[in-house]
Amino acid sequence: MFESFNALVNEPMSGHTTLKLGGPADFMVFPRSAEEIGALFAEAGAYHLPVTVIGHGSNLLVLDGGIRGLVISIGKNMRRITRDGNRITAQAGAMLGSVAAEAADAGLSGLEFASGIPGTVGGGVTMNAGAYDGEMAQVVTQVRALHPGGDTVTLSREKMDFGYRHSAVTEKNLIVTEVTFELSEGNPDEIRAKMSELNARRAEKQPLDVPSAGSTFKRPEGFFAAALIDQCGLKGYSIGGARVSMKHAGFLVNTGTSSKDFLDLMHKVQQIVEERVGVKLEPEIRIIGEEA
Numbered sequence: 001m002f003e004s005f006n007a008l009v010n011e012p013m014s015g016h017t018t019l020k021l022g023g024p025a026d027f028m029v030f031p032r033s034a035e036e037i038g039a040l041f042a043e044a045g046a047y048h049l050p051v052t053v054i055g056h057g058s059n060l061l062v063l064d065g066g067i068r069g070l071v072i073s074i075g076k077n078m079r080r081i082t083r084d085g086n087r088i089t090a091q092a093g094a095m096l097g098s099v100a101a102e103a104a105d106a107g108l109s110g111l112e113f114a115s116g117i118p119g120t121v122g123g124g125v126t127m128n129a130g131a132y133d134g135e136m137a138q139v140v141t142q143v144r145a146l147h148p149g150g151d152t153v154t155l156s157r158e159k160m161d162f163g164y165r166h167s168a169v170t171e172k173n174l175i176v177t178e179v180t181f182e183l184s185e186g187n188p189d190e191i192r193a194k195m196s197e198l199n200a201r202r203a204e205k206q207p208l209d210v211p212s213a214g215s216t217f218k219r220p221e222g223f224f225a226a227a228l229i230d231q232c233g234l235k236g237y238s239i240g241g242a243r244v245s246m247k248h249a250g251f252l253v254n255t256g257t258s259s260k261d262f263l264d265l266m267h268k269v270q271q272i273v274e275e276r277v278g279v280k281l282e283p284e285i286r287i288i289g290e291e292a
Contacts, residue, residue, distance in 0.1 A: 240261030
């Protein structure tokens, strides 16, 4: 099954997430095109197998039991980036940092905020990723995507229905294959200086030296998740090797643990924050797979 796609079998997902956690996927494939993605859905459908689509795995907690069926990883084989005037078009597997660097080299401004986000274009657009007052909604002009049945669709910025960590992609059950960004002309040196400044701020404030999935919880309306967690005295709180970062309370990190411990820590943080300050934290990370 999936032999023609060079599928990996019983592939540990811990090697495909920035959290370094997760049990095995039954089958895992790295497609090279939108056409291959459609063919993979068709073959999985013929065997009645569920399909899970991921990117770089930077916003992902895979449970210890792993993922049944087929995992399609839109990453290393779909990273082409092209430029036409002030527009840059990138395949969904391109890293956001690479697209930001390409824009800087071309003297195009608007993606500086994305230079340190450790995710793919597809994942970033799907969740309207953002940082330092910038977000995908500000720069995306067109998205090409695929229905699981194989039909392609092109969405304008308006049709993407961008919101806080939200887009039409999840609502419509689409798979992003290509994104076009519309940027403005700028000075390459100034653009790179801005990127360096933001990345320095990120390194100063975030625990980049330990595995994490970035900000674990969404920002509650009127609050900051990290501030609430800190206010509850939870910095350093741990279950097993899952720990609330001492550097940034919004990051839960893996110091050598299981997905179960990490999930239990998430639930405990949510419980304590709701009990003490009356705010319910919602996960920003995506939780998939089966418990052991």
